Amino acid sequence: MYPVPSLTIGALAEAAGVHVETIRFYQRKGLLPEPKRPPGGIRHYGQSDLERLRFVKSAKGLGFSLEEIGQLLKLADGTHCREAAELAAQHLLSVQARLCELHRIEGALLQQLEACKSQQGNYPCPLIESLREHARDY
Template sequence: MKLLTIGALAASAGVHVETVRFYQRKGLLPEPDRLPGSIRRYGQSDLERLHFVKSAKGLGFSLEEIGQLLKLADGTHCREAAELASRHLASVQARLRELHRIEHALQKQLEACNSQQGNFSCPLIDSLRELITVS
């Protein structure tokens, strides 16, 4: 593979140039040296690392977690990576439970709204007003 400019690297990974720079500032992607009078060039390992970060982000890992995974990426730390993924999975499951609770509450409110006929006070708006006064 030929060496890539930051723009070509970003395009190859399907991200913006500013995303590459952001990941560099966060320590997730190394910033290659600049030869005198030239621009930085990125190689295959940089592209693979950028794909890794993008994939991990797609699974909802935080940048901190991704940094930890990158430190474990040599293949000899599977147990530690699995523990990190296990904690992340528990967090995802907790968020899903909360989203299901929200879904059921909204369904109940919509059913109440849809059962009303005529000029009645909206049950959804009323319940939201109650939440505001309770909070």
């Protein structure tokens, strides 16, 4: 990878494949430092900013929350592998719990679709009726 010259926020956004507002949001959240603006000038970003932004984007792609990403960034000096692994293990448990819930939802939807397919004639839709019944529970 070649070194990145000094980049404006727009060029940084383009290089990382994000929107400018995403960079500003990450700066407000403390995930990306905001460079000082020279008097009468434009802020410039460098290679480390691009790498950090790509790290955040990669972690977001794995479903880490912004808070978790902040924690990972604090551990990113290469000497905290155990702590990073613990954070990843906790995140994995959360992902697995969501997968279980999604499988439950999938099964319920498949069951309702089968009920819809087996319905003959002019009867109320089993899926709609089931949703109405569940709505009463809320």
